[in-house]
Amino acid sequence: MENIQNSMSFLNNNVELKPFTNMMLIITNNCNLRCSYCYEKNHDYDSNKNMSLETAKKAVDLFFKQIPPNVKRASITFFGGEPHMAFDLMKEVVKFSYNHRTIGGYGGNQYNYVVNTNGVILNDEIFSLYSKLGPKVNIRISVDGYKDNHDITRKTIDGSGSWSMLEKNLLRYRILKEQYGVKISLLNTINKANCKDIYYNYTTLYELTGMKIGTLFVHEDNLTEEDFETIKEQVGRLHDYCVERKMRFSLCNIKMKNMSNSNTSICGSGVSSFTVNHEGNIYSCMRCYFNDMGSMYMGNVENGISVSKRLFMRDINNVNMLPEKCRNCNPIIRRKCHICIAANYKVYNNLHYVPSKYCIFQKELYYMLLEKEAEASKVKIYKEDVFE
Numbered sequence: 001m002e003n004i005q006n007s008m009s010f011l012n013n014n015v016e017l018k019p020f021t022n023m024m025l026i027i028t029n030n031c032n033l034r035c036s037y038c039y040e041k042n043h044d045y046d047s048n049k050n051m052s053l054e055t056a057k058k059a060v061d062l063f064f065k066q067i068p069p070n071v072k073r074a075s076i077t078f079f080g081g082e083p084h085m086a087f088d089l090m091k092e093v094v095k096f097s098y099n100h101r102t103i104g105g106y107g108g109n110q111y112n113y114v115v116n117t118n119g120v121i122l123n124d125e126i127f128s129l130y131s132k133l134g135p136k137v138n139i140r141i142s143v144d145g146y147k148d149n150h151d152i153t154r155k156t157i158d159g160s161g162s163w164s165m166l167e168k169n170l171l172r173y174r175i176l177k178e179q180y181g182v183k184i185s186l187l188n189t190i191n192k193a194n195c196k197d198i199y200y201n202y203t204t205l206y207e208l209t210g211m212k213i214g215t216l217f218v219h220e221d222n223l224t225e226e227d228f229e230t231i232k233e234q235v236g237r238l239h240d241y242c243v244e245r246k247m248r249f250s251l252c253n254i255k256m257k258n259m260s261n262s263n264t265s266i267c268g269s270g271v272s273s274f275t276v277n278h279e280g281n282i283y284s285c286m287r288c289y290f291n292d293m294g295s296m297y298m299g300n301v302e303n304g305i306s307v308s309k310r311l312f313m314r315d316i317n318n319v320n321m322l323p324e325k326c327r328n329c330n331p332i333i334r335r336k337c338h339i340c341i342a343a344n345y346k347v348y349n350n351l352h353y354v355p356s357k358y359c360i361f362q363k364e365l366y367y368m369l370l371e372k373e374a375e376a377s378k379v380k381i382y383k384e385d386v387f388e
Contacts, residue, residue, distance in 0.1 A: 074102035145201030198234035270313025287342035
């Protein structure tokens with residue numbers, strides 16, 4: 001892995017580096033679930049690997065120090081493990097960081113805090129904090145479908161399914177969304193166990209929660225051409241469901257704002273965002289840390305972030321590093337390919353590899369939906385966006 005940096009030739013070291021506008025804090029490695037495909041499995045779910053308040057404060061100070069006056073909004077993401085298992089720390093970080101002008105002083109309609117959670121823990125204290133933060137917090141709840149599909153892959157420590165615990169909380173999360181303006185969405189992972197039930201899972205979850213549902217493919221599952229055909233059939237049915245209800249179907253973002261070939265970064269990892277683990281070590285993203293990708297280590301909260309590592313991440317994360325077929329691809333399709341350098345390295349041992357079968361699938365899915373969208377737009381008026 002260390003040879004990656006040695007073999008890189010920087011594309012343009014004279015370009016001014018942009019400030020980081022998001023920081024992810026891995027406040028605990030502990031988790032109350034044991035999801036079958038979790039990329040954190042090579043690390044212990046250790047309750048002792050909790051971030052201290054001192055480390056968290058140093059990270060927050062480091063983050064804010066590099067934000068220039070012209071930046072209006074910044075965000076802090078809480079990650080784990082399961083971040084709600086370290087809620088006392090999360091609460092203190094919010095208290096410590098809120099008064100910064102890019103958070104407490106930000107008056108726009110976008111969020112300042114992000115919480116990635118499995119949704120299983122939601123006590124009155126957590127509910128109270130989120131109700132007070134309102135639109136300033138964005139909660140992303142991981143879910144693998146309705147009960148049967150969810151319980152196959154997202155199990156508790158004792159091996160039982162976690163749906164029954166999640167379901168009762170989803171109703172409370174819906175109250176936070178509808179009564180307090182908290183931004184909440186579901187993130188559905190598409191894997192071999194649930195890809196045949198996309199239509200059932202999405203429609204059932206939406207009717208239960210009224211929440212938008214995002215999509216993430218599990219590359220580690222090595223989906224086959226047969227799986228992809230099943231997914232396309234299921235997604236086609238889901239689009240028809242939306243048409244009947246005058247809801248915009250945006251699973252593959254048929255219409256995207258500000259999407260052009262001028263977007264040069266594959267993702268924000270190490271470019272607009274960085275991640276701090278429980279020890280205060282800084283990585284480009286959480287997957288790079290959990291995948292033990294040492295070349296993606298960027299510094300620590302004591303000494304700051306290495307400029308050379310920032311340049312390295314900016315260049316390795318540039319679309320020009322992708323294969324020619326990806327560089328020349330429709331940027332809308334490329335955006336939905338979920339190209340992740342950490343996942344690519346873990347699964348394919350190549351930072352910028354996109355398997356042909358996955359590439360073909362994304363294009364076929366996009367053009368199928370584009371055709372459906374063209375026909376549907378002739379006869380309907382959209383009321384809301386639902387699936388992302």
